Amino acid sequence: MSSQTHVILPDRTDREEWLQRQHWLPDWQQMWDAAFLRLSDAFDPYERGEITVSMRQGIGMIFVLGLTAGLLPFLGNLWVSLRAGTAAPLAAAALSLTELASAYAGAPALNAAANTTSLLAGVEPRMPGFLAALLSSLGLWLNTPLGWLSSWIVYGAFVAALARLFGATNRLQTFFAATSFTAAPMLLTGLAPIPLLGPLAVVAAWLWAAIFYYQAVRYVTRLDPVRTLLCMALPPAVAALTATLFALFVALLLLIG
Amino acid sequence: MLQPRSYPAFVAKALVLENEPFEAMVDDDNPWMEGFVLVTTVSLLAGVAAAIGGFLTALTLPAPESLYITLLQGGRQLAATAALSPAEVERLVSEIWTIVALFTGYAGGWSHLLPVLSLPGLAVVWWLFFSVLAFGVGRAMGSRASLNATFGAAALIVAPLIFFIFNIAPFAGPNLAPIGVWSLLIGYRAIQVSQELEWRQAAIATLIVYAAGFLLVAALVAAFGIGYAAGGFR
Numbered sequence: 001m002s003s004q005t006h007v008i009l010p011d012r013t014d015r016e017e018w019l020q021r022q023h024w025l026p027d028w029q030q031m032w033d034a035a036f037l038r039l040s041d042a043f044d045p046y047e048r049g050e051i052t053v054s055m056r057q058g059i060g061m062i063f064v065l066g067l068t069a070g071l072l073p074f075l076g077n078l079w080v081s082l083r084a085g086t087a088a089p090l091a092a093a094a095l096s097l098t099e100l101a102s103a104y105a106g107a108p109a110l111n112a113a114a115n116t117t118s119l120l121a122g123v124e125p126r127m128p129g130f131l132a133a134l135l136s137s138l139g140l141w142l143n144t145p146l147g148w149l150s151s152w153i154v155y156g157a158f159v160a161a162l163a164r165l166f167g168a169t170n171r172l173q174t175f176f177a178a179t180s181f182t183a184a185p186m187l188l189t190g191l192a193p194i195p196l197l198g199p200l201a202v203v204a205a206w207l208w209a210a211i212f213y214y215q216a217v218r219y220v221t222r223l224d225p226v227r228t229l230l231c232m233a234l235p236p237a238v239a240a241l242t243a244t245l246f247a248l249f250v251a252l253l254l255l256i257g
Numbered sequence: 258m259l260q261p262r263s264y265p266a267f268v269a270k271a272l273v274l275e276n277e278p279f280e281a282m283v284d285d286d287n288p289w290m291e292g293f294v295l296v297t298t299v300s301l302l303a304g305v306a307a308a309i310g311g312f313l314t315a316l317t318l319p320a321p322e323s324l325y326i327t328l329l330q331g332g333r334q335l336a337a338t339a340a341l342s343p344a345e346v347e348r349l350v351s352e353i354w355t356i357v358a359l360f361t362g363y364a365g366g367w368s369h370l371l372p373v374l375s376l377p378g379l380a381v382v383w384w385l386f387f388s389v390l391a392f393g394v395g396r397a398m399g400s401r402a403s404l405n406a407t408f409g410a411a412a413l414i415v416a417p418l419i420f421f422i423f424n425i426a427p428f429a430g431p432n433l434a435p436i437g438v439w440s441l442l443i444g445y446r447a448i449q450v451s452q453e454l455e456w457r458q459a460a461i462a463t464l465i466v467y468a469a470g471f472l473l474v475a476a477l478v479a480a481f482g483i484g485y486a487a488g489g490f491r
Contacts, residue, residue: 161460
């Protein structure tokens with residue numbers, strides 16, 4: 001029986017509604033449609049004239065796609081840390097700092113940092129090395145979907161608030177449900193560890209995601225292009241300005257001190 | 258009547274800002290007690306996960322003594338290259354080490370268990386602060402809701418702490434910004450439902466509560482900084 005039916009049979013009501021899988025994940029076809037910017041098909045696949053995808057499905061989708069994107073970096077981290085027999089962050093830091101130090105041989109501070117990190121990575125962990133490598137790589141892998149969820153909720157909260165101030169009347173849940181599909185183009189960032197192709201894939205993913213986010217915000221809020229762009233650009237602009245002012249303030253304090 | 262079996266559903270629904278759990282908490286026969294149990298249950302779970310994760314993270318790293326000695330050596334090397342005083346760099350490394358070791362539990366001992374006490378403690382204090390202030394601001398805006406109902410609905414602001422479950426894996430876990438923002442969105446919904454305010458007033462009330470909380474934390478951090486600079490905690 002299709003999971004989309006409205007007929008509920010007595011023996012089918014054993015699980016609570018909020019626990020069922022379809023309430024935590026949209027169809028793959030919807031994600032595919034979102035990736036190709038077919039927003040109506042992604043948000044309203046049954047053509048009911050409203051956004052039928054839910055914020056809960058958004059959370060599930062971001063988590064699953066985040067885990068998928070993190071798979072290749074996870075394998076890379078696991079490989080590097082297993083070879084070093086230490087925790088993944090230490091092994092990764094030692095590797096990148098050593099590469100950086102050899103690229104900028106004239107920077108003694110960088111050399112000192114690379115030496116220290118390499119020494120740290122060389123010291124035996126307290127648990128068996130392979131276990132430390134495995135557990136820490138798993139932890140870093142989990143951070144990919146958690147990071148995506150963080151960006152979605154923090155950036156989304158600011159954009160939604162600005163959209164409301166600019167005259168949007170949509171519900172918060174609808175906004176978050178629609179923007180969660182940005183995870184679909186971001187799947188490309190999972191190719192980042194591949195030499196040459198990786199950086200290109202990351203740039204393409206961010207551009208694609210920005211275009212999708214713009215269209216999703218417009219679709220949900222019904223704002224005009226200028227207001228939509230302002231909603232999207234103001235939060236990072238204000239954050240950058242605040243960080244710059246703070247850095248200048250600290251620098252001034254150090255100069256006076 | 259206490260309904261802990263409903264807490265997983267309440268937390269899951271509060272995270273997606275659905276009205277149902279807020280209404281259930283407001284209509285509860287004892288919202289204050291229900292709220293207290295929900296806050297302590299969720300934050301205790303988060304604290305236990307963070308404590309286990311901290312313990313496992315420490316095990317994936319080298320012994321603290323070796324790490325500390327290596328960091329001191331690195332500090333001396335850096336001081337030599339950057340024309341800094343080695344004693345000053347050593348003092349800096351030592352001070353940072355003391356604070357990091359204490360708060361992460363890396364140095365071992367009972368500090369691993371710190372999150373089991375600190376997370377529920379902070380969550381209960383923040384819940385009480387949020388509820389009382391939201392009630393006061395709501396009243397000033399014309400709401401007729403009771404403090405008891407506000408305590409019930411506001412308890413759901415701890416729902417994002419459930420993401421601390423991921424802290425059980427070494428080096429995994431959410432950072433504080435999304436927890437704070439998500440909690441703010443849930444707090445907004447809690448005020449809107451419990452105080453029966455329209456969206457603009459609920460948003461202003463939430464921001465006032467957060468601004469007051471931010472000022473309080475800033476004052477506490479400044480007081481700690483002044484005390485530390487004056488020679489305390491050493």
